[in-house]
Amino acid sequence: MSSLHLSETSSPAEAPTGIAADPRIALLRRRFRGFAFPMTAAFLLWYLTYVVLCAYARDFMARAVFGHLNVALLLGLGQFATTFGIALAFSRYASRRLDPLADALRTELDGKAAR
């Protein structure tokens, strides 16, 4: 089971070659990950905070804001609002910063492949 020894087996990572090394691919990757990864972390953190509050901060959640509307209902509706907001923000970002670059690269690459 020599393959279980990390030190022996990890050969250094190969650098990308060919089209994968194109700076425009790197740019597209950076733009995509730069939005999608932090946004995923943010919404997961916000959702988990909400669930933890539901489980452990019940007095806080029960506080009235106005009338029958309490913190729990407000935060729950807030989850809906942020979900709609993030979806909208991502589709705007994608059509401005991702799609034009991806389309240009695809046309170029598929053209090359067809030739």
Added chain:
Amino acid sequence: MTSIIVIFSLFVALTLGITVRASRRTRSAEDFYAGGRSFTPLQNGIAIGGDYMSAASFLGIAGIIALSGYDGFLYSIGFLVAWLLALLLVAGPLRNAGRFTMADALTARLRERPVRTASGISTIVVSIFYLIAQMVGAASVVSLLLDVKSDAAKIWVIVAVGALMIFYVAVGGMKGTTWVQIVKAVLLMVGAAVMCVLVLARFHFDLGELLGAAADKSGKGASFLRPGLKYGATDGWSRLDLISLGLALVLGTAGLPHILVRFYTVPTAQAARKSVNWAIAIIGVFYLMTLVLGFGAAALVGSAAIKKADPSGNSAATRLAEVLGGGHGTGGGSFMLAFIGAVAFATILAVVAGLTLTSTSSFAHDLYANVIKRGKVGGQEETKVAKWSAVVVGAAAVALSISARELNVAFLVALAFAIAASANLPAILFSLFWRRFNTRGALWGTYGGLGAAVLLVLLSPVCWGGATTTKPSTKLTPETAATCGVPVKSTAVGNATALFSCTVKAPFPLENPGLVSIPVGFVAAAIGTLTARRRPEEDQAFDELEVRTLTGAGAV
């Protein structure tokens, strides 16, 4: 009773017609598995809604809200927020990476046979569990609506639902199934919207008045509007159980195979992303409406009356419909009851068709064509095999559902989400974004997550119902006491519908395995990856796949 049958027959006739029409335009494997990739983002978004909004989320969530107030809302929030993960990380890249199934996207860079086998098995397990929950649920919904309690009626309902879903899938393929889901989603949204307006009208379109009336009529007062009546109500374990449930809901959706295959029915990654945006809008509005319906049912029907009709609360929406139409025995009341009942049937049919199609695809495309026949199957032959697989898979689901008809299978939906998050999600995310990831990582993650989730449920209070501080003893009826084999006054039973024993205490205290099994899946995938030798050709395979997922170049 008669109007419900008339309305439902109309739906069945309409969907059968659509299916036959779709079958004329279904020739290639592309047509059968992916609807010819010809749907628009709006059509696909509506169909995703139709695939996702099950009877469990319509009748179930409205029922939990009507009985336990705020805690039902927790479910709908998890179900909705989960779509952000699908939108941000999965929909577009997966569309570019794969062809027909989840395994297609993984084997784009990983070793064909072992990974396809693992991912095919996981797909079929998740889909069949979900399917059994839906079909057994269908049987109890029907007996509730038509007021027939006999065992034979339940069996006939399961057989009829099974026959219809097999027809939709085997004849109409993805095109037929998609249209059934679109029709159902429109019906469901219209039905829920009508009820919503009627509920709000009763309270002068004042949400505060509705909330106040719901809290009053629930018999629980202000605590009805706060978390804690259903989840995390006893000791520390039950609070962790709530977190475990939340985690599985939010991470499960993006790993549900019947959702993933829907991304292949549109031409491009951009279209897949736009479908998810439509789905988020539709599903979000729907869950906001279930909130009004649930609170409306509590306010207008009363929690006690709902619980008396069915302890799970599943009858809340239908009872509410009857009241909104003018009450029991009136023409308007029975029409509304019939209409909402028919919508519930349509909902069940569309969801089971989507699940059957997904397990059929994995059976025919992953296991048969690529693992057993090693890809040496022609497109025409594969379509034919797929159609027969639909019959086999559907028949198996019917048989399993009939034998499980008396069991409390509601937990299977939560289990399906937990498996999707524990077994499928690590493989999908690592495969799309981690260059170092490899075949061993995918296998360890898939089997590790699947095994952990199933094992923990087998050790949980779902299977062992003995009373503990987490699950305190429940009041027994003469029937449940007889089933459990204890005296009615016994305090040893915490969960009278436990699968294996009502009195043996569960070795694992959580009902939802996600809190443990999801980390197990991710860690197993990471350890498997890091202990396998790094190969330059695997890095290269990832680089090629990444160019494809980012740009769509070379995607089918």
